[in-house]
Every structure is written in C-alpha cells, then in structure tokens.
Amino acid sequence: MAPAASSQRNHRFLIIADGQFEPMTSKTANCCIRYMPERIVGVFDRAKAGKTVQQVLGFGGSIPVVGNFEQGLRLGGGATAVLIGIAPMGGRLPAEWRGWLRTAIERGLEIWSGLHTFIGDDPELGALARERGVRIFDARKAPPNLPVADGLAAEVNAYVVHTVGSDCNVGKMTAEVDLRDALVNRGHRTRFVATGQTGIFIEGWGIAVDAVVADFIAGAAEWLVLEAAKDADIILVEGQGSLIHPGYSGVTLGLLHGCCPDALILCHQATRDYIGDYHGREPWVKIPPLAELVEIYERAAAPVRPTKVIGICLNTYDMTDAQAREAVERAAAATGLPATDPVRFDATPLVDAIIQGAMATR
Amino acid sequence: MAPAASSQRNHRFLIIADGQFEPMTSKTANCCIRYMPERIVGVFDRAKAGKTVQQVLGFGGSIPVVGNFEQGLRLGGGATAVLIGIAPMGGRLPAEWRGWLRTAIERGLEIWSGLHTFIGDDPELGALARERGVRIFDARKAPPNLPVADGLAAEVNAYVVHTVGSDCNVGKMTAEVDLRDALVNRGHRTRFVATGQTGIFIEGWGIAVDAVVADFIAGAAEWLVLEAAKDADIILVEGQGSLIHPGYSGVTLGLLHGCCPDALILCHQATRDYIGDYHGREPWVKIPPLAELVEIYERAAAPVRPTKVIGICLNTYDMTDAQAREAVERAAAATGLPATDPVRFDATPLVDAIIQGAMATR
Numbered sequence: 112m113a114p115a116a117s118s119q120r121n122h123r124f125l126i127i128a129d130g131q132f133e134p135m136t137s138k139t140a141n142c143c144i145r146y147m148p149e150r151i152v153g154v155f156d157r158a159k160a161g162k163t164v165q166q167v168l169g170f171g172g173s174i175p176v177v178g179n180f181e182q183g184l185r186l187g188g189g190a191t192a193v194l195i196g197i198a199p200m201g202g203r204l205p206a207e208w209r210g211w212l213r214t215a216i217e218r219g220l221e222i223w224s225g226l227h228t229f230i231g232d233d234p235e236l237g238a239l240a241r242e243r244g245v246r247i248f249d250a251r252k253a254p255p256n257l258p259v260a261d262g263l264a265a266e267v268n269a270y271v272v273h274t275v276g277s278d279c280n281v282g283k284m285t286a287e288v289d290l291r292d293a294l295v296n297r298g299h300r301t302r303f304v305a306t307g308q309t310g311i312f313i314e315g316w317g318i319a320v321d322a323v324v325a326d327f328i329a330g331a332a333e334w335l336v337l338e339a340a341k342d343a344d345i346i347l348v349e350g351q352g353s354l355i356h357p358g359y360s361g362v363t364l365g366l367l368h369g370c371c372p373d374a375l376i377l378c379h380q381a382t383r384d385y386i387g388d389y390h391g392r393e394p395w396v397k398i399p400p401l402a403e404l405v406e407i408y409e410r411a412a413a414p415v416r417p418t419k420v421i422g423i424c425l426n427t428y429d430m431t432d433a434q435a436r437e438a439v440e441r442a443a444a445a446t447g448l449p450a451t452d453p454v455r456f457d458a459t460p461l462v463d464a465i466i467q468g469a470m471a472t473r
Numbered sequence: 474m475a476p477a478a479s480s481q482r483n484h485r486f487l488i489i490a491d492g493q494f495e496p497m498t499s500k501t502a503n504c505c506i507r508y509m510p511e512r513i514v515g516v517f518d519r520a521k522a523g524k525t526v527q528q529v530l531g532f533g534g535s536i537p538v539v540g541n542f543e544q545g546l547r548l549g550g551g552a553t554a555v556l557i558g559i560a561p562m563g564g565r566l567p568a569e570w571r572g573w574l575r576t577a578i579e580r581g582l583e584i585w586s587g588l589h590t591f592i593g594d595d596p597e598l599g600a601l602a603r604e605r606g607v608r609i610f611d612a613r614k615a616p617p618n619l620p621v622a623d624g625l626a627a628e629v630n631a632y633v634v635h636t637v638g639s640d641c642n643v644g645k646m647t648a649e650v651d652l653r654d655a656l657v658n659r660g661h662r663t664r665f666v667a668t669g670q671t672g673i674f675i676e677g678w679g680i681a682v683d684a685v686v687a688d689f690i691a692g693a694a695e696w697l698v699l700e701a702a703k704d705a706d707i708i709l710v711e712g713q714g715s716l717i718h719p720g721y722s723g724v725t726l727g728l729l730h731g732c733c734p735d736a737l738i739l740c741h742q743a744t745r746d747y748i749g750d751y752h753g754r755e756p757w758v759k760i761p762p763l764a765e766l767v768e769i770y771e772r773a774a775a776p777v778r779p780t781k782v783i784g785i786c787l788n789t790y791d792m793t794d795a796q797a798r799e800a801v802e803r804a805a806a807a808t809g810l811p812a813t814d815p816v817r818f819d820a821t822p823l824v825d826a827i828i829q830g831a832m833a834t835r
Binding site: 259260261262320321322323324325326328329330354355357358359360361362363364365366368369395396397399407410411414415 | 621623624684685686687691716717719722723726728730731757758759776
C-alpha cells in the first residue's frame with residue numbers, strides 16, 4: 112500500500128466486466144475508463160462483444176469490448192494486469208471467474224481488485240500468485256495495524272490540501288487529479304492521496320477510508336499523509352462524502368481531523384440543491400449556501416487544528432458555458448475566494464491559491 | 474443482537490480474568506463489576522485467588538476471587554454465564570482457555586465475550602455451543618447487513634435523547650444508566666441503547682459502533698434506535714468520543730447524525746481542560762467552554778436534523794462537595810441549562826428536562 116513506483120502507473124489493463132458492462136452498472140470499470148483511458152487495452156464482456164467502449168458508455172473512444180478472455184489479454188501489445196471492473200453477482204467468485212484469474216496469474220499478470228472479498232486471501236488464487244511471484248492488489252484492503260490518529264500529520268513539512276464537498280459525487284477526486292497534474296507541470300513535487308477505490312486504481316496506492324473500522328478513520332488519513340510526505344512538497348488528500356451527509360458524515364469528519372490540512376478546497380456541483388444519495392425518498396438535507404458551507408468546515412476543523420478554505424471548485428457539467436461562467440462568478444462573489452470549474456475552464460485560480468499558500472507557510 | 478429478554482439481565486456471571494485482574498489491566502472485568510456487581514458471583518484469577526474484589530480494585534465489596542475454575546462456577550448458587558473480562562495475551566485463545574470455555578458450554582452456561590476474535594466463529598467452541606443449544610454472545614459482533622443511514626430514526630414515536638461529550642471517558646454511559654433507572658422509576662418506558670462494549674454487557678444488546686466499518690456508523694445508530702423504539706417511549710442513546718477528539722470524532726458525528734436525536738445531554742468532567750487520550754505528548758486539543766461545546770454539537774447536527782442540548786451532566790468525582798456544587802452552578806449559569814452530577818447529587822434536573830421535552834413533542 113506504499114506509494115507506487117512510477118512503473119505501476121504504466122500498466123496496460125484488461126478490465127473484466129462480463130455481462131455487466133453498462134453505463135449505470137459497471138461503476139468501477141467506467142471510472143477507470145474515464146480517468147485513465149490510456150491505460151485500458153480492452154474490456155471483457157461477452158454480452159457487449161464487438162462494440163467500442165464509446166458505443167456502450169458514450170465516452171472512452173475506440174477501446175474495444177471483447178468476448179474472449181484470451182483475445183483480450185493480447186490487445187494493445189498485451190495486457191500487463193487484469194482489473195476487476197464489476198462485482199460478481201451474489202458476491203462469491205464464480206468458477207468461470209476463477210478460470211480467468213488463474214490464466215492471468217499464470218501468465219504473470221497482476222490482478223487489481225476493489226471487491227470486498229480479497230482475492231489475495233482466496234486459498235487457490237492467493238497461493239498461485241505467491242508461488243508465481245505475481246502481485247494481487249486488493250484495493251480495499253487497508254494496511255494492517257492502522258494507528259489511532261495522533262496528530263502526526265500536522266508535523267509534516269509538505270503543504271497539505273484537502274478537498275471537501277457539499278455532497279458525495281460532486282467532483283472532489285476529479286478536481287484533485289487535475290490540480291495534481293497542473294502543480295506537477297509547474298514544477299512542484301505533488302502527490303494525490305487517494306481515499307476511495309477509483310483514486311486507488313488511478314494512483315496504485317491509497318486507503319479506502321470508508322472500508323476501515325470506524326476507530327481508525329482519522330488514523331488512516333494520518334498514515335496516508337505521512338507516506339505521501341516522504342517525497343512530496345504538496346499533498347492533495349481526496350475527500351469523501353460531506354459533513355452534512357446523513358450516512359457518511361463520520362467518514363468526512365474523521366478524514367478532516369486525521370489529515371490535519373493546511374488548506375481546504377470546497378467542491379460543489381452548481382445545480383445541486385439537496386444531498387443526492389436519497390433517491391428513494393423526498394428531498395431531505397438541503398445544501399446550505401457556499402459561504403455557510405465554508406464556515407461549517409472551518410468550524411469543524413478548528414478545535415483540532417484550524418484551517419481555511421482557500422478556493423471553490425465547481426462542477427458545472429450540466430450547464431451551458433454562459434451559466435457555468437455565471438455560477439463561478441457567483442461562487443467567487445459569495446465567498447470572496449478564487450473559484451473555477453477546472454474541467455470546463457482552467458485550474459489556474461486554484462493552482463495559484465495552493466502555490467501561494469504553500470509559499471506562505473515556508 | 475435484538476433487545477434482550479429481561480431474563481438475560483438476571484444472569485449470574487463468573488468473570489475470567491486469569492493472571493490479569495488488576496485496577497488498570499482488566500478493564501472489561503472492572504467495568505462490569507462497577508456497573509452490575511449484583512450480577513457477578515466471582516472472578517477467576519489464579520494470581521489473586523483468596524482476595525476479595527474490593528481488595529484488588531478498591532470497590533466491588535466481598536465478591537470473591539478464586540483460583541479454581543470449577544469452584545468459581547459453583548459460587549453464588551451457581552453461575553449461569555461466563556464473562557470474558559480480559560483479552561488473552563497475544564490475541565489468540567490459549568489451550569487452557571479453551572478448556573474453561575468448553576467446560577462452561579458443556580454445562581449449558583452462556584459465554585459473553587468482548588474479544589475482537591469471535592468465540593462463536595471458533596470451529597471447536599462454536600460447534601460445541603450450537604450442538605448443545607448454548608448461546609455465545611460476542612458483544613463486538615455487529616448485526617449483518619447494517620444499512621447506510623436513511624433518516625428512519627427521525628420517524629420513531631419515541632423521544633430520543635443522545636449523550637454527547639467533551640471527551641472520551643467523561644461519564645456518558647454512567648449518566649444514561651442512571652437516567653434510565655430514574656425514568657423507569659417515574660413510570661416511563663425507557664431504553665438505554667448501548668454503543669460500546671461495557672454498555673452492551675450491562676444491557677445484553679447493542680452495537681459497538683467504533684468496531685463497525687466506517688460507512689455504517691450512522692446506519693448502526695439508526696438500527697439501534699429502530700430496535701429500541703419497539704417497546705420504549707424514551708430512548709437514551711449512549712454517545713462515544715467527542716466531536717473535538719482527534720482520533721474518534723468520526724464515530725461521534727456518525728452517531729449524532731444516525732440516531733436523529735430529539736435532544737442532547739452534554740457530559741463533561743469538570744476538571745478536564747484538554748482531550749485526555751494523548752498522554753504520550755504535550756496537551757493538544759483544548760476543551761472549549763461549555764457554552765461553545767453546546768454550539769458545536771447543535772451546529773453539527775443542524776444540517777441533518779436540528780436538535781438542542783437540554784442539560785449538562787458533570788462528572789465531579791475528583792472534587793470536594795463544595796467544589797462540585799460550585800462547578801454545577803457555574804455550568805448552569807454559563808449555558809442557561811439544567812445541570813447536575815447525577816452520581817454525586819441527584820439526577821432530577823436532567824430527568825425533569827427529559828420528561829418535559831418528551832411531553833412537548835407529543
């Protein structure tokens with residue numbers, strides 16, 4: 112689970128999504144295709160064989176979908192790893208899946224999995240991988256012996272920025288991946304610290320903090336910051352959920368306190384008025400105005416370690432350009448902070464704010 | 474894990490604390506002796522055999538410590554259950570322990586355990602218990618398939634009171650057990666909902682929320698409230714940690730949002746100035762004044778479901794009577810709320826506040 116060697120970011124993945132490759136179903140597969148299409152050689156799904164990923168998802172270009180596993184392994188000059196992009200029906204590994212994974216391991220391909228059941232603990236597949244010296248990367252498996260947080264994250268020399276949000280699924284991870292790339296381009300040693308499954312697949316390391324035992328949420332955040340600080344001057348810690356999310360707020364507060372951030376970036380989807388994970392019932396938790404959200408996060412952090420929101424990151428994917436520009440201007444005016452949609456416009460306002468903050472704390 | 478039949482609160486326990494029965498070591502054993510001495514027939518510890526519990530701990534009266542397991546089982550008219558009061562060294566069950574537990578199960582005695590390793594999952598002991606129809610109660614084992622919180626706790630008819638605190642270990646559980654007894658005495662159907670190991674031993678049911686996977690903290694709280702509401706008009710939900718505790722704040726916020734309380738009672742140890750679990754380092758997180766803590770809790774709850782602190786519960790164990798009286802008066806003046814130390818003085822001010830609140834919401 113230590114930071115990946117850069118070679119691990121050069122894998123060529125075949126994604127298993129057999130029978131479930133769909134816009135709404137194969138979430139892990141789809142996220143990996145969205146964020147690292149250049150690393151995906153193909154998708155294995157017998158039901159959609161012959162199509163392109165673009166035809167199935169509406170994005171992803173000419174990446175092929177194949178119905179033959181062996182053929183899939185040969186795509187793109189040969190896959191170097193297999194990524195499990197769906198959960199098998201019923202939770203247990205079907206016999207067919209075992210066959211595919213055995214084939215991959217026998218050929219020396221790594222297995223990347225985000226399943227709750229760890230492939231490395233499977234008596235057959237785990238033993239085979241150890242015998243062949245092949246790595247099985249169970250992304251949800253936290254490092255053993257996580258600490259209870261002890262404030263050590265406050266003592267690193269790196270400048271720690273934490274993205275927080277109005278809700279789940281508003282673009283916190285996207286923002287940090289974009290910001291990391293922009294900061295690296297401007298010459299800053301920067302690490303993105305993944306705290307959820309998709310980020311872990313993209314970076315090759317991290318901890319899915321929502322899967323750790325509750326007492327160790329903050330400890331996991333602390334461990335991640337200490338690891339990242341070994342070779343970075345700026346650390347971007349992925350946020351999870353929201354302090355006002357009825358189901359996941361505990362994860363959010365544990366992360367906030369555990370990573371001891373020097374600065375926060377507040378992420379929000381501009382058209383969202385209510386917490387969005389409660390589709391089955393009438394709208395419940397109303398998202399307060401941005402200035403109030405800034406205050407909620409700064410107040411929650413303050414007793415443990417004071418910090419400030421230094422920028423607003425808007426997700427405007429469902430707006431016109433004119434609406435988006437107006438939303439960004441409104442957000443900046445309402446909070447007095449730099450604001451942008453780094454995907455639609457330009458990350459510069461936030462990148463500048465981070466660099467200024469990092470300089471000021473030297 | 475459903476609410477225990479009242480018969481389960483009438484067990485006569487023999488506590489296993491072999492080799493570790495000490496004031497600072499055998500925490501589970503000691504808490505059970507403190508809170509339910511009338512249910513403990515004896516303590517099994519070969520090192521302290523022949524003493525009374527009072528001689529070892531400074532409380533607990535004439536409960537005997539014995540060095541012979543069989544003899545222990547015969548104490549007090551015969552034990553009906555064995556309670557594991559320490560964790561075995563090294564984490565695994567030593568062969569000797571297996572012998573004791575096997576003996577107990579063979580005689581039809583329940584096994585109550587708070588170990589991280591579940592006795593019920595042990596191939597030998599679990600099978601034996603199933604064969605004999607004997608219950609093994611693994612207190613840390615959460616019910617399967619906990620939900621993500623869905624706001625259902627807000628819809629129960631019962632009046633839900635949640636104790637929150639300035640820190641861990643300030644008397645939240647003690648307060649609620651006292652309040653429960655007082656409310657029952659005044660004729661109100663009241664349930665104490667345990668969220669930690671000791672409370673679970675006292676009540677015979679509950680969930681150790683710090684041991685659930687982070688995504689399900691609030692869901693566990695919701696489940697507990699729904700269970701308790703089946704036969705209670707007033708529900709007292711045990712709090713954990715503190716919103717300003719650097720290690721455990723996530724658990725605290727998840728509980729607060731998940732149980733959707735109608736009212737909060739704020740617990741504080743009057744002489745404590747700093748969060749106390751960080752002995753290894755200099756004082757870190759300063760506990761703010763009580764009025765500010767009230768505001769921190771009310772603000773944190775508000776976006777999900779507004780609630781109010783209705784009383785202050787002080788722990789004054791290390792003060793003189795005069796100092797304690799002054800501390801209670803100061804707390805009441807600073808917050809404008811009823812305040813007391815229910816252990817030293819009288820629970821009435823808090824009991825009255827709860828009954829008034831419950832009446833007002835009918």
